[in-house]
Amino acid sequence: MGGTRFWEFYLVRYLLGTIFGIVILFYLVINYDGLITKAFYPKSDFLCAECDVAGCQSIKDDVKSLLFSTTYGLGVDDANSLLKTIGSNHLIDAKNENIEITETGFPILAAIILAVSGFLYMYFSSMLILILHGIRSLIFFYPPKSWTKYVGIVFFVGFLSYISWIFTPMLMDGKYADHWRNNKHLIAISIIVGLILLLLFSSRLIQEFYEKLSKFRTNNEDIARKSSVLKMRVTTGETHLNKESLSEEQKDDQIKDYIESYKHLREHGNAFGIIVCEIVFAFWLYIWDFEFWSVLYWCILGFMAWFLGSYLEIRGVSTKNK
DSSP: OOOSSGGGSHHHHHHHHHHHHHHHHHHHHHHSHHHHHHHHOTTSOOOOTTSOOTTOOOHHHHHHHHHHEEEEEEOHHHHHHHHHHTTOOOOOOTTOOOEEEEEESOOHHHHHHHHHHHHHHHHHHTHHHHHHHHTHHHHSOOOOOHHHHHHHHHHHHHHHHHHHHHHHHHHHHOOHHHHHHHHHHHHHHHHHHHHHHHHHHHHHHHHHHHHHHHHHHHHHHHHHHHHHHHHHHHHTTOOOOOHHHHHHHHHHHHHHHHHHHHHHHHHHHHHHHHHHHHHHHHHHHHHTTTOHHHHHHHHHHHHHHHHHHHHHHHHHHHHHTO
């Protein structure tokens, strides 16, 4: 969706998500340094990141060093020349071979790293919107066939009962952390299996929706071409257009405005939805203690969109060849 108005550009809409992603990353690194350090360096002999002991390995310190300091290696002669230039009487012994000078500040490289990190976090977090976009025809009223309706109800009730069976002990005794620690892999795998079963049972319905959507968009493009031809004929001085043609042009403009309106609503809502996804993803990382598994399960859920897209592609080709 690209128009002449400044808010129609993707850069403007997703700049908010990028900046918010940077803020969330800083929040996580500052407040959960110990958990992130343990996840990044699981086999290293590090001290608790919350302590102030010298030599403590910390993701927060590593990020700070990466962004706000630049270290250069110098030879002995160059280092002594620099000391003389700034008026220092202290000279470095020639036996000292490892000489480093650190420059602190906020270089342009740090700004680039922050922008790229915020954008990647935003894109990674938007997996939920990707899934919702793929199955949006199932969320809203899209009347299925009778047999699929009952299959869907049975599936939904069964899956809801299964999730209740997992979460009931957690709610009964209030030991959320213990139950989550023992069942987090089971819960994540259950969500993935539930999504797979949902796609298997509803793939045909999703395909029918996309076929109708394609026809609707194709008709709209034809309408736009006819409207442009009609306006061109008026511009060139052809005045024999009848009322029926003008009435069709008005209907075409109404359809065009309708499509433009829902696109604006969806795309702007998508920009704010991404912020919600960023918060959800941050919470997901936190409850997993920033473990590798949290990223893996998140990627597997997003990977389901590839199978849905491939199914639609193959079904479209097979339908056309019949």
